[in-house]
Amino acid sequence: MISERINQLNNEIIDFASIAESMIDKSIKGLVERDKNLLEEVMNVDEEKANKFETKMDELLFQFIAQFEPKAKDLRRVLMMLQMSNDLERIGDHAVNICESASMLVELPQIKNFNDLPRMAEIVIGMLKDSIDAFIKADSALAESVCERDNIVDDLRRSIAAELLEIMSRDSKTIERAMHINRIAANLERIADLSTNISEDVIFIEKGKVIKHHLSD
Numbered sequence: 001m002i003s004e005r006i007n008q009l010n011n012e013i014i015d016f017a018s019i020a021e022s023m024i025d026k027s028i029k030g031l032v033e034r035d036k037n038l039l040e041e042v043m044n045v046d047e048e049k050a051n052k053f054e055t056k057m058d059e060l061l062f063q064f065i066a067q068f069e070p071k072a073k074d075l076r077r078v079l080m081m082l083q084m085s086n087d088l089e090r091i092g093d094h095a096v097n098i099c100e101s102a103s104m105l106v107e108l109p110q111i112k113n114f115n116d117l118p119r120m121a122e123i124v125i126g127m128l129k130d131s132i133d134a135f136i137k138a139d140s141a142l143a144e145s146v147c148e149r150d151n152i153v154d155d156l157r158r159s160i161a162a163e164l165l166e167i168m169s170r171d172s173k174t175i176e177r178a179m180h181i182n183r184i185a186a187n188l189e190r191i192a193d194l195s196t197n198i199s200e201d202v203i204f205i206e207k208g209k210v211i212k213h214h215l216s217d
Contacts, residue, residue, distance in 0.1 A: 002068050006077065009060060010136050013081055013088075016053045017132045019046065020088045021125050023095035024191060028121040031102035031184070032114050039099040039106070050092035057085035073205070080201050084135070087194045091128065094187040094194075101180035111167055111174045112181070120156045120188050123149060127195040134199055140206040143199035153192040160185045 023046045030038035061082050064070070070078055127146045134143035164178040 002070065002074060005064055005068070006074065009064065009078070009081055012057060012060060013084060014132060014136065016050075016057060016085065016088045017128060019050055019053060020091040020095070021128055022046065023050065023092050024098075024121055024125055024128075024188075027095045027098040027102060028118055030099065031105060032118060034106040036103060036106060039103050042099045043096050043103075047092060047096050050089055054085050054089040058082065061085070076205050080135070080205065083201065084132075084198055087198060091191050091194055094191050097187045098184045101183045104180050105177060108177055111171075111177050112163065114181075116156060116160055117181075117184060117188070120153060120160075120185065123153055123156075124188050124192045124195070127153075127192055127199075131195040131198040131202070134202045138202070138206050140203050143202040143206075146199040147196050147203075150192050150196045153189055157185050157189045 023042050026038050026042050026046070029035065030042070061078055064078060065075075068074075127149050130142055131146045133139065134146065161182060164182055168175050168178045
């Protein structure tokens with residue numbers, strides 16, 4: 001009975017993650033395609049959906065704890081789901097932040113191409129998907145690969161920041177637009193950090209090893 005209910009909770013987490021992934025994808029697509037309707041959909045529809053899902057997850061998880069009083073690994077998994085639910089809601093918030101900046105940018109002339117942002121988003125979405133898969137499958141090796149990819153995202157973030165600094169130094173009129181692009185990159189970086197946090201917790205549950213962004217043998 002407990003294992004069946006845990007599987008049901010796993011499916012809910014997968015559904016919640018799918019909402020978060022879609023929000024990230026649509027936020028970047030809206031920017032690149034200059035589609036304000038898509039950006040507004042994330043801000044006005046998807047954000048509310050994510051907030052309601054977090055409330056639903058919290059209720060289901062607390063009900064499970066009250067009903068079954070899980071012990072040991074079952075308890076650790078359920079407590080981790082509570083944290084994951086919070087992290088997924090925060091990821092949704094970061095996607096909304098991206099949409100807010102993108103909504104400003106699509107109204108103005110571009111100061112740079114956005115090729116690096118979709119690439120960054122693709123890596124970030126992959127990290128999120130794999131962090132959830134690692135949790136569901138208890139796959140510490142997959143979780144470690146997510147942590148390793150965090151460095152790639154950090155490097156992209158630094159590269160974007162350096163390019164923007166150069167653009168602003170040449171033309172002060174670009175500062176506002178550059179700050180919005182920088183905000184988008186920063187929010188993608190934070191999503192990668194949250195996915196890494198999930199993976200670090202998977203590694204701790206499965207291997208009893210604390211890494212906190214630093215893989216070690």
